[in-house]
Amino acid sequence: MSSRTAYLFIKWMIPVAIVWGLSYPLTKLITVYSSPMIVSVVRVAIGSVFFILLGKGLSLGVKQFINGLFNFVGLLTFLNLGVYFSSNPGLVAVMIYTQPLFILIIEMIMGTKVKMRGIIGIILGVIGVTASAFLSFNLGLLFGLLGGVIWAIGTV
Numbered sequence: 283m284s285s286r287t288a289y290l291f292i293k294w295m296i297p298v299a300i301v302w303g304l305s306y307p308l309t310k311l312i313t314v315y316s317s318p319m320i321v322s323v324v325r326v327a328i329g330s331v332f333f334i335l336l337g338k339g340l341s342l343g344v345k346q347f348i349n350g351l352f353n354f355v356g357l358l359t360f361l362n363l364g365v366y367f368s369s370n371p372g373l374v375a376v377m378i379y380t381q382p383l384f385i386l387i388i389e390m391i392m393g394t395k396v397k398m399r400g401i402i403g404i405i406l407g408v409i410g411v412t413a414s415a416f417l418s419f420n421l422g423l424l425f426g427l428l429g430g431v432i433w434a435i436g437t438v
Contacts, residue, residue: 306371309362318362325362326354352436360429368422376414377426383407384434392438 312321334340357378364374386404390396396404415423 306365306375309365310371313362313366318366319359321362322355322358325358329354349436352432356432356436357429360425360432364422364425364429366422367425368420370418370422373414373418374422374426377411377423378429378433380407380411380427380430381433381437383411384431385437388434388438 309321361378364377365371368374383404386396386400
């Protein structure tokens with residue numbers, strides 16, 4: 283890795299890691315004073331303004347609308363409800379990031395051939411999620427899993 287690459291990595295990845303790492307505990311703190319739905323709306327609004335300013339125009343259509351419903355409205359709603367109802371927002375984040383598992387399962391249902399490596403990954407992932415959930419299962423974790431499913435549907 284060149285020194286320029288290392289510099290760019292540090293310049294961009296450290297702020298991303300800090301912001302991303304703080305988002306779950308901050309969401310937990312905010313939901314004490316505000317409803318999870320308001321938190322979702324504010325997050326979508328801030329993200330929308332950010333990407334409209336950085337993007338090269340706005341693309342509107344049925345595909346984009348459906349994608350937005352699943353990947354923004356659905357995902358963020360379940361995420362924020364999960365953080366609100368859980369005593370462990372980090373574990374809710376783990377449940378949200380089960381999305382790749384659900385993508386593979388949805389793809390298999392839709393007829394896509396999945397290699398043995400993918401099937402082993404699904405089995406290990408389900409075992410990991412199940413083990414994590416048994417540590418302290420609550421309504422928040424269920425919302426986190428639903429968020430992962432919604433995100434996977436929106437992605438597929």
